[in-house]
Amino acid sequence: MRHSTIVFLKTLAWAACLGPFVWLVWCAVTNTLGPDPTATITFTTGLVTLRLLTISLAITPVRRLVPQLAWMVRFRRLVGLFVFFYATLHLMTWVALYTGFDPKAMSTDIVKRRYITAGMAAWLLLLPLAATSTNWAVRKLGGKRWSRLHKLVYVAAVCGVVHYWWQVKPGVLTPVTITVLLGILLLARPVLAYTQRRRSAAARVTAA
Numbered sequence: 001m002r003h004s005t006i007v008f009l010k011t012l013a014w015a016a017c018l019g020p021f022v023w024l025v026w027c028a029v030t031n032t033l034g035p036d037p038t039a040t041i042t043f044t045t046g047l048v049t050l051r052l053l054t055i056s057l058a059i060t061p062v063r064r065l066v067p068q069l070a071w072m073v074r075f076r077r078l079v080g081l082f083v084f085f086y087a088t089l090h091l092m093t094w095v096a097l098y099t100g101f102d103p104k105a106m107s108t109d110i111v112k113r114r115y116i117t118a119g120m121a122a123w124l125l126l127l128p129l130a131a132t133s134t135n136w137a138v139r140k141l142g143g144k145r146w147s148r149l150h151k152l153v154y155v156a157a158v159c160g161v162v163h164y165w166w167q168v169k170p171g172v173l174t175p176v177t178i179t180v181l182l183g184i185l186l187l188a189r190p191v192l193a194y195t196q197r198r199r200s201a202a203a204r205v206t207a208a
C-alpha cells in the first residue's frame, strides 16, 4: 500500500478514535452532557474502551482471513493506545467524580464492589501493554517475550466484559452483543492456528 494512503488512513483513524473524546469535551463546554453528566462520561468512555478493544483484537484474525487486509496491522498500536487512553479517562472519572479522590473510598469500592474489582483488574492488565508499546520496548523485551506479554490483552478483555455484566441491573442484556463478538474473537485465534497447522501439514505431504 502506498505511503500517502497509509498516512491518509492513519489521519482518519486518529480522527475516529479522538471523536468521542472531542464530543465529550464539546458537551462539557456547552453544558449538554445531559441530566447526569457523570453517567454520560462513564458510559461513553467505558463503551468506547470496550469497542476499541474489540477492534484491536479483530485485526489479527481479519488479516489472516483476508490477506489483502494485512496492512491493518499497522493500526493495531494506534487503536491499542486509544484503548488505554479511554480506559484511563474512564478510571479517572471514577477517581474524581465517584470517589472525590478519596483513597479510603477508592479502596472500599475496589474491595466491596466486584464490578469495580474486575474493572480495576482490566485497567491494571492494560497498563504494562501500553507501557511496552514502543519499538524500544519490543527490542528490549525481544519479540517472543513481547508477544507473550501482549496476550494479556485477552485477559483484560474478559475482565472488561465481566465488569460490564456485573454493573448492569439484573435482566439487562445490553452487554450481550459485545460479549458474543469478543467470544468469537477469543475463539478465532486457536481455530485459525489449528487450520493453519493442518494446511501446512497437508502442503508438506503433497510436497513429499
Ligand code: HEM
Pocket: 042, 043, 044, 045, 046, 047, 049, 050, 087, 090, 091, 094, 098, 116, 118, 119, 120, 121, 122, 123, 126, 156, 160, 161, 163, 164, 167
Ligand atoms: C478496560 C477497562 C474497563 C472497561 C472496558 C470498562 C467498561 C465499562 C462499561 C462498558 C461500562 C458500562 C457503561 C454503561 O452502559 O453505563 C462501565 C461502567 C462503569 N465502570 Fe468501567 N470499564 C473499565 C474499567 C473500569 C475501572 C478501572 C473503573 C474504576 C475503578 C470502572 C468504573 C466504572 C463505573 C463506576 C461504571 C458505572 C457503573 C454505574 O453506572 O453505576 N471501570 N465500564
